[in-house]
Amino acid sequence: MSSQLAVAIRVETRKARASRVVLGTTLLLVAGVALLSATMQLAADAGNEQVLAQLGPLADRDSWGRLVGVASQITAAGGLLAFGVVLSWLIGREFADATITGLFALPIKRSTIALAKLVTYFAWTTLIALGLGILVAILGLALGLGLPDASAIAALGRLLALTLLTALLALPAAWVATLGHGLLPGIATTVTTLIAAQVMVVAGTGAWFPPAAPALWAVTPETVTAAQLSLVPATSLAFTVLTTKAWAELQLDR
Numbered sequence: 001m002s003s004q005l006a007v008a009i010r011v012e013t014r015k016a017r018a019s020r021v022v023l024g025t026t027l028l029l030v031a032g033v034a035l036l037s038a039t040m041q042l043a044a045d046a047g048n049e050q051v052l053a054q055l056g057p058l059a060d061r062d063s064w065g066r067l068v069g070v071a072s073q074i075t076a077a078g079g080l081l082a083f084g085v086v087l088s089w090l091i092g093r094e095f096a097d098a099t100i101t102g103l104f105a106l107p108i109k110r111s112t113i114a115l116a117k118l119v120t121y122f123a124w125t126t127l128i129a130l131g132l133g134i135l136v137a138i139l140g141l142a143l144g145l146g147l148p149d150a151s152a153i154a155a156l157g158r159l160l161a162l163t164l165l166t167a168l169l170a171l172p173a174a175w176v177a178t179l180g181h182g183l184l185p186g187i188a189t190t191v192t193t194l195i196a197a198q199v200m201v202v203a204g205t206g207a208w209f210p211p212a213a214p215a216l217w218a219v220t221p222e223t224v225t226a227a228q229l230s231l232v233p234a235t236s237l238a239f240t241v242l243t244t245k246a247w248a249e250l251q252l253d254r
Helices: 003-018 020-045 049-060 063-096 110-142 150-169 172-180 183-203 213-219 226-248
Strands: none
Touching (some): 003 063, 063 183, 063 213, 110 172, 150 213
16 A cells, blocks of 8 residues: 555545544444344234235245345445445535645645545445444344344345445445535435336346345345346446546646
């Protein structure tokens, strides 16, 4: 790692730690997903017909399978929106706060600053994935589901992977926030991506659509192949390159 990138990462990490947006999103995402999953689990165990109908195929799974399955479904939708908001903030705040012009005077390349923002984002999402997985496991034990068996542990592992893959799916927001010079274009892109994923799932072609594939894989892994799932990191890498390139080409008169 170059010294310039290391310095930029430290600065961006300090900004993220002080941000109420990042803190609030962290609490809402981790605690919200876990508690909502636990609530639906309790309702299903109590025989609530409305909840059982909403769960669909998950209603017939064992206790751990149902709990982690619900958490995966909520993470796929709510996580993408949450990650898109934070990523749009990390990138778009420089334009919204009019601090972008000051970056031109720094001895660090703007592409390096953009990369540091993305590295900070990835570090944060990794902590989110670990925290969510641990909290869901703790709540499962608290609900009296017993020690997780091999199948439950595998499901928890897929939940962790789903969270990380969902974070990758939000990367188009960084590129669009750069091109649109603000937070709202990035957030709008995330919402559009989320809607498109839902449409593709309903159409039956979600496995080949990167924004939909991780959610399908986490809940029913046999329906998604490794090749289909590999499109997620490949697409995310492309948007990482596009974002850093867009930052390198920024001009003061724009």
